[in-house]
Amino acid sequence: MARHLITSAIPYINGIKHLGNLVGSQLPADLFARYQRARGNEVLFLCATDEHGTPAELAAAKAGKPVAEYCAEMHAVQAEIARGFRLSFDHFGRSSSRQNHALTQHFAGRLAEAGLISEVSEKQVYSHADARFLPDRYIEGTCPNCGYDKARGDQCENCTKQLDPTDLIDARSAISGSTDLEVRETKHLYLRQSALKDELDAWIESKTDWPVLTTSIAKKWLHDGDGLRDRGITRDLDWGIPVRKGTEDWPGMEGKVFYVWFDAPIEYIACAGEWAETHELDDTDWHRWWRTDKGADDVRYTQFMGKDNVPFHTLSFPATLIGSGEPWKMVDHLKSFNYLNYDGGQFSTSQGRGIFMDQALELLPADYWRWWLLSHAPESSDSEFTWENFQGSVNKDLADVLGNFVSRITKFCRSKFGEFVPGGSPYGPAEDALIADLSVRIERYATQMDAMEVRKSAQELRAIWVCGNEYLQSVAPWTTYKTDPDTAAMQTRLGLNLAHLFAVLSAPFLPDASTKILGSLKIKEAIWPKDQSVFLSQLAKGHAFEVPDVLFAKVTDEQCDEWKARFSGVREN
RNA sequence: GGCGUUAUAGCUCAGUUGGUUAGAGCGAACGACUCAUAAUCGUUAGGUCCCUGGUUCAAGUCCAGGUAACGCCA
Numbered sequence: 001m002a003r004h005l006i007t008s009a010i011p012y013i014n015g016i017k018h019l020g021n022l023v024g025s026q027l028p029a030d031l032f033a034r035y036q037r038a039r040g041n042e043v044l045f046l047c048a049t050d051e052h053g054t055p056a057e058l059a060a061a062k063a064g065k066p067v068a069e070y071c072a073e074m075h076a077v078q079a080e081i082a083r084g085f086r087l088s089f090d091h092f093g094r095s096s097s098r099q100n101h102a103l104t105q106h107f108a109g110r111l112a113e114a115g116l117i118s119e120v121s122e123k124q125v126y127s128h129a130d131a132r133f134l135p136d137r138y139i140e141g142t143c144p145n146c147g148y149d150k151a152r153g154d155q156c157e158n159c160t161k162q163l164d165p166t167d168l169i170d171a172r173s174a175i176s177g178s179t180d181l182e183v184r185e186t187k188h189l190y191l192r193q194s195a196l197k198d199e200l201d202a203w204i205e206s207k208t209d210w211p212v213l214t215t216s217i218a219k220k221w222l223h224d225g226d227g228l229r230d231r232g233i234t235r236d237l238d239w240g241i242p243v244r245k246g247t248e249d250w251p252g253m254e255g256k257v258f259y260v261w262f263d264a265p266i267e268y269i270a271c272a273g274e275w276a277e278t279h280e281l282d283d284t285d286w287h288r289w290w291r292t293d294k295g296a297d298d299v300r301y302t303q304f305m306g307k308d309n310v311p312f313h314t315l316s317f318p319a320t321l322i323g324s325g326e327p328w329k330m331v332d333h334l335k336s337f338n339y340l341n342y343d344g345g346q347f348s349t350s351q352g353r354g355i356f357m358d359q360a361l362e363l364l365p366a367d368y369w370r371w372w373l374l375s376h377a378p379e380s381s382d383s384e385f386t387w388e389n390f391q392g393s394v395n396k397d398l399a400d401v402l403g404n405f406v407s408r409i410t411k412f413c414r415s416k417f418g419e420f421v422p423g424g425s426p427y428g429p430a431e432d433a434l435i436a437d438l439s440v441r442i443e444r445y446a447t448q449m450d451a452m453e454v455r456k457s458a459q460e461l462r463a464i465w466v467c468g469n470e471y472l473q474s475v476a477p478w479t480t481y482k483t484d485p486d487t488a489a490m491q492t493r494l495g496l497n498l499a500h501l502f503a504v505l506s507a508p509f510l511p512d513a514s515t516k517i518l519g520s521l522k523i524k525e526a527i528w529p530k531d532q533s534v535f536l537s538q539l540a541k542g543h544a545f546e547v548p549d550v551l552f553a554k555v556t557d558e559q560c561d562e563w564k565a566r567f568s569g570v571r572e573n
Numbered sequence: 574g575g576c577g578u579u580a581u582a583g584c585u586c587a588g589u590u591g592g593u594u595a596g597a598g599c600g601a602a603c604g605a606c607u608c609a610u611a612a613u614c615g616u617u618a619g620g621u622c623c624c625u626g627g628u629u630c631a632a633g634u635c636c637a638g639g640u641a642a643c644g645c646c647a
Contacts, residue, residue: 216576216578217578220576231647307644308644316647338644339644380579382578382644388584389584389599392584396598396599399612400612403612404612407608408608408613409608415608455586455587459586459597463597466614470613470614472614473606473614479606479607550610
């Protein structure tokens with residue numbers, strides 16, 4: 001039995017994510033996790049919320065709540081929505097957990113001992129009114145280049161020129177608007193990634209089966225300009241993991257916290273610790289997933305993320321693990337995604353543009369979204385959500401091809417033979433041919449799923465559904481029944497067995513529909529098919545079933561128009 | 574500005590290491606069927622593979638130079 005450790009990029013805490021975020025990491029990760037479980041493999045699927053940093057503090061302030069309380073609430077909200085989309089995390093953790101505090105401090109200590117941490121003095125803007133240091137992008141002022149009066153401290157959005165906060169004329173805090181700013185000298189820790197450049201380079205070079213999107217981004221960062229640069233890992237903030245060297249104080253770093261990018265990926269590991277604690281397991285139970293010296297050497301680790309997260313996962317986080325000198329499990333496969341656009345523009349959290357996860361579930365059940373998003377996953381390039389495409393795809397694939405198949409075979413059986421699987425003659429040449437064809441297709445489907453080719457898997461699955469309709473159309477049991485009821489009974493029996501097969505194969509994409517079909521066929525346990533002729537004989541004469549309700553109602557033109565209008569602007573709050 | 578990704582049918586996309594007549598789904602037209610959610614199945618029509626030049630017996634595929642869209646620039 002293979003063992004799969006699967007992580008999805010962890011969503012930031014400051015609000016509900018949109019469908020673009022979902023399809024870029026959590027949803028394909030869930031597809032893979034469900035598939036591997038269905039194949040009988042051992043899976044640990046982890047995700048968490050990314051809670052530290054200035055945006056969380058500001059969002060909490062806006063909500064009028066202490067940041068810890070705000071994060072706890074938002075974590076609960078995101079967890080509930082994840083359940084709504086049937087994301088089957090074994091644990092949905094928090095980067096603010098006790099485990100992550102300890103582990104982040106541990107890594108920093110190890111890196112310091114290895115000589116991979118340097119101290120750098122830098123100048124940063126302090127706002128007296130806000131009583132905090134301001135990140136560059138939270139300083140506004142007039143651009144010295146073009147005169148635009150809302151230029152940010154890192155870049156002017158108007159003329160795109162890169163800036164330093166000190167370049168701005170009449171600089172002010174973007175938070176309070178205060179101009180009472182002061183440039184202060186402050187000391188920060190840097191991770192000396194550059195010292196590990198050759199090691200990282202060789203590691204990336206060895207990953208020949210990764211998506212080109214993944215390796216090209218990593219190589220660019222490794223070789224562009226001066227090569228891999230060192231990165232600051234500390235900030236002058238209150239909300240975060242206090243800077244400590246393992247369990248000891250770090251002189252000169254009092255009152256500082258680790259920078260969010262440093263502690264967030266470590267949460268992948270800490271999350272396993274949280275999982276163990278939740279299930280009353282001990283350290284050995286999660287070590288066997290994460291420590292190659294403690295049982296994780298046979299684990300295959302796959303990460304899922306959007307392309308914006310690739311540099312951290314290919315370079316910074318591996319640098320942390322390698323630099324620790326400890327035998328942590330490194331990622332084996334990194335599946336990255338491009339962006340999903342919305343009706344001619346980007347989805348945007350900050351601008352409230354597009355469809356957000358909670359809104360999607362108010363409109364339609366999870367399976368609809370799962371199917372469309374996965375079958376249109378932005379694998380090779382950015383892809384676009386349009387309501388027309390969504391409506392067409394969902395109606396045709398789910399309602400007409402799959403839903404209608406289940407409906408026509410169960411209703412036909414009920415009207416001719418009652419709600420029991422009929423017996424009839426044994427399978428003949430037409431049935432053997434179908435079984436042979438399906439065997440090939442299911443093999444192909446499994447190959448695509450193993451390779452995480454999401455779109456191709458969806459395509460192959462749909463082709464398998466079509467086989468069912470093709471078969472019924474060609475043998476026409478409604479005609480056969482008039483002259484040869486025994487043969488019609490056999491054809492109907494195979495049809496019902498096909499519904500069972502489709503339910504099992506579709507479960508990773510459509511967990512709810514799969515459960516519904518299995519329920520109506522009164523099948524207790526879904527077992528992945530190995531031998532198709534055996535599998536398609538499981539429902540035998542006399543097995544009772546019920547005709548299920550409509551599996552997928554169609555999206556009407558009226559709904560489509562209404563939703564299109566409703567989501568044309570930006571979200572209110 | 575630097576770098577990256579993308580460009581194939583009306584739409585969404587496949588096209589391994591260069592090798593006959595460039596594929597699929599949707600949409601369209603026509604036909605078949607009437608069990609089913611007016612669902613299904615079949616047939617047909619649609620392409621200057623972004624442009625220019627090059628390498629080669631042979632280029633959608635490789636090379637060079639353009640053009641356009643999108644993204645990243647810590």
